Amino acid sequence: MTDLPDPTVGEIGEHRILRQIFAALDGSSQAIVGPGDDAAVLAAPGGRVVITTDTLVHGPDFRLAWSSPLDLGWKSAAVNLADIAAMGARPVALFVALAMPADTRLSFVGALASGLRQACDALAPGCAVEGGDLTISDTLTIAVTAVGVLDGVEPVLRSGASPGDVVALAGHAGRAAAGLELLFSRFRDADGEAVAVARDTLDAAETAALDAQLRPEPPIALGARAAVAGATAMMDVSDGLALDARRLAAASGVTLALSAGALGPEPVAALEGGEDHALLATFPTLAAVPDGFRLLGVVQSPGPDALLVDGEAYTGPGGWDPYRDWDRHAG
Amino acid sequence: MTDLPDPTVGEIGEHRILRQIFAALDGSSQAIVGPGDDAAVLAAPGGRVVITTDTLVHGPDFRLAWSSPLDLGWKSAAVNLADIAAMGARPVALFVALAMPADTRLSFVGALASGLRQACDALAPGCAVEGGDLTISDTLTIAVTAVGVLDGVEPVLRSGASPGDVVALAGHAGRAAAGLELLFSRFRDADGEAVAVARDTLDAAETAALDAQLRPEPPIALGARAAVAGATAMMDVSDGLALDARRLAAASGVTLALSAGALGPEPVAALEGGEDHALLATFPTLAAVPDGFRLLGVVQSPGPDALLVDGEAYTGPGGWDPYRDWDRHAG
Numbered sequence: 001m002t003d004l005p006d007p008t009v010g011e012i013g014e015h016r017i018l019r020q021i022f023a024a025l026d027g028s029s030q031a032i033v034g035p036g037d038d039a040a041v042l043a044a045p046g047g048r049v050v051i052t053t054d055t056l057v058h059g060p061d062f063r064l065a066w067s068s069p070l071d072l073g074w075k076s077a078a079v080n081l082a083d084i085a086a087m088g089a090r091p092v093a094l095f096v097a098l099a100m101p102a103d104t105r106l107s108f109v110g111a112l113a114s115g116l117r118q119a120c121d122a123l124a125p126g127c128a129v130e131g132g133d134l135t136i137s138d139t140l141t142i143a144v145t146a147v148g149v150l151d152g153v154e155p156v157l158r159s160g161a162s163p164g165d166v167v168a169l170a171g172h173a174g175r176a177a178a179g180l181e182l183l184f185s186r187f188r189d190a191d192g193e194a195v196a197v198a199r200d201t202l203d204a205a206e207t208a209a210l211d212a213q214l215r216p217e218p219p220i221a222l223g224a225r226a227a228v229a230g231a232t233a234m235m236d237v238s239d240g241l242a243l244d245a246r247r248l249a250a251a252s253g254v255t256l257a258l259s260a261g262a263l264g265p266e267p268v269a270a271l272e273g274g275e276d277h278a279l280l281a282t283f284p285t286l287a288a289v290p291d292g293f294r295l296l297g298v299v300q301s302p303g304p305d306a307l308l309v310d311g312e313a314y315t316g317p318g319g320w321d322p323y324r325d326w327d328r329h330a331g
Numbered sequence: 332m333t334d335l336p337d338p339t340v341g342e343i344g345e346h347r348i349l350r351q352i353f354a355a356l357d358g359s360s361q362a363i364v365g366p367g368d369d370a371a372v373l374a375a376p377g378g379r380v381v382i383t384t385d386t387l388v389h390g391p392d393f394r395l396a397w398s399s400p401l402d403l404g405w406k407s408a409a410v411n412l413a414d415i416a417a418m419g420a421r422p423v424a425l426f427v428a429l430a431m432p433a434d435t436r437l438s439f440v441g442a443l444a445s446g447l448r449q450a451c452d453a454l455a456p457g458c459a460v461e462g463g464d465l466t467i468s469d470t471l472t473i474a475v476t477a478v479g480v481l482d483g484v485e486p487v488l489r490s491g492a493s494p495g496d497v498v499a500l501a502g503h504a505g506r507a508a509a510g511l512e513l514l515f516s517r518f519r520d521a522d523g524e525a526v527a528v529a530r531d532t533l534d535a536a537e538t539a540a541l542d543a544q545l546r547p548e549p550p551i552a553l554g555a556r557a558a559v560a561g562a563t564a565m566m567d568v569s570d571g572l573a574l575d576a577r578r579l580a581a582a583s584g585v586t587l588a589l590s591a592g593a594l595g596p597e598p599v600a601a602l603e604g605g606e607d608h609a610l611l612a613t614f615p616t617l618a619a620v621p622d623g624f625r626l627l628g629v630v631q632s633p634g635p636d637a638l639l640v641d642g643e644a645y646t647g648p649g650g651w652d653p654y655r656d657w658d659r660h661a662g
Contacts, residue, residue, distance in 0.1 A: 032379065032486075033418075033486060033488065036582075037418070037488050037489055037490075037566075037582075038383060038414040038415075038417040038418055038489070038565075038566055038567050039381045039382055039383035039414045039415055039417070039418045039420070039477075039479070040381070040382050040383070041379055041380070041381050041418065041481075041486045042379065042380050042381075042382060043378060043379060044375035044378050044379055044380050045378060046378075047374060047375050047376060047377075047378055048363065048372055048373065048374060048375055049372070049373050049375050049380050049478070050370045050371070050372050050373075051370055051371050051373060051424070051426055051461070051462060051476075051478060052369060052370035052371070052426070052462060053426040053427070053428045053462060053463060053464050053474075053476060054428070054464050055428040055430055055464050055466045055474065057430050057466045057467065057468040058468075059467075059468065059469065060466060060467050060468070061466065083369040083370045084369075084370055086369040086370070087364075087368065087369055087370045087372065089370070093382070095382055095383070095384040095476050096384070097384045097385070097386040097428070097474035097476075099386055099388050099470075099472055099474075130382070131382060131383060131384060132384060133384045133385050133386050133474070135386045135388045135391060135392065136388065136390075136391050137388040137390065137391070137470050137472060138390065138469065138470045139430070139468050139469045139470035139472070141430055141468060141470070141472050141474070143384075143386065143428035143430075143464070143472075143474035145382075145384060145426050145428075145476040146370075147380070147382060148370070150372075155363075155364055155372045157364065157368050158368055158369070159368075234369075235368075235369055236369050251367075251368075
């Protein structure tokens, strides 16, 4: 124990780190049994729960020069909330396994916890961090597991689209990738190392792109709304619309036929940019599409190509694969 | 894609890694919706679920010279299953966030997945890996989230012990720490680096200690059995019996009075050794203690000391704190 105003986690005990985290979470638990016992106990009305896990790793997933700890907490919550929403569920809890270097400042941990809390409050009110784990590691790693409930609807799978359905999207397509491109092109030094973002040099569109990359706001509430409206298939668009649309098409055994005009002024960027965490969904009729979704196209009988854009097979690159695409030297 | 017989994960795509993992898991999913969609859907009979997360990190938590990938998969499952059992619940699902260096061999990933599967089959039949996440990282990290159901019993918290209850333990105390001591004392080279374990140099007790450390077998089924038998409090003993007994005593507002004679031939080792993942529980009467638990002592009204051994305050060190106790240079 130490009286340093902002010690590193290696200088203090787990107890004091947890105290900082609980202060940031500030009694937000909604669980039957929240943090502090061997495990949490959650209500699962309807007798089913929806669970997913997704991890942010220092290096391939973020740079500390670009992302604040608050950004990291926010994004690690948001990407998991989006997977719950994509099943038509309402997120109720996050569990956070945080592995961090011994020289991590206590204030960093507190800000990260605040980011988790703020993302829950903004994107999925009623959802809170209900448990977690702290370990020491050479590599800062934030593994989040999210839990949702279905509120009486059936889960919406990727596999339910049928010919004749309409295809719709809620959220951005291409914006987060534009933010990443901005970081790589404008905020690295001569050696290619990340440097702090000078926000006052950005115009409104650039700021929006940067925010979409660093602190995304997926349309979480629209997931459950789509399920209630009768969505036949749905998925989180995390690896780019083209790749994820092909995945939904393959799971459903159909072809998705999109209109380039519906993809905005830069359809290729919209098709290939990852990390937007938009919701791609199919609905039985146009009338069923809820507010917040916009029409992209239609579902067709399966053809030789899983994805058509303006009637032509779309063969552009399929999105981000961390095992193929990340080069630690190039960054 | 490559035809190498055992490529690294950096040489191949996520798709092929997942194929190897699914082969090892071999259709063990028990979920309503298992791996492959945005999230899994699990049945939660009784309308409640129990959830916990715990992480193994290369360095502080394991050495690759000592632990096989099968050991790592097994242990990362076992430590989480123990936290579910400690609530009186029956484990039903694991979610695994696996972050690994690009030079990790595909066969390593397959063996790790086999270890997860084998631990579930052996310790918690019916429990399976129902989802996960793969990322690249400089530090091999296995973050597991476990989910359990309560089968009609109330969760058993740390806080329910009352004066007059009896204290009992299921599982080992001190054995896993003896295994760790064996590794540090006998299987390091002159520079202090871990070297492979020569199992043929070990006697039966040493082999048992090593197995308790590398591939623990917590008494998972006894957690639910204790709940049915009316356990008033329970917890997973992961940080040493002395520290965890003090935690249970503090949560319940009582003193635990243990008998040194009940702790075996080496009571100090039993009190201070961590990582056994035994179940420490209290029961209203001796008659209620189920088979598989052994009596350690009694619960008393709160006194100045939370833990007594043979009537004296026990002030020995409190167990393992990764932030205080791990020195990456000493190992």
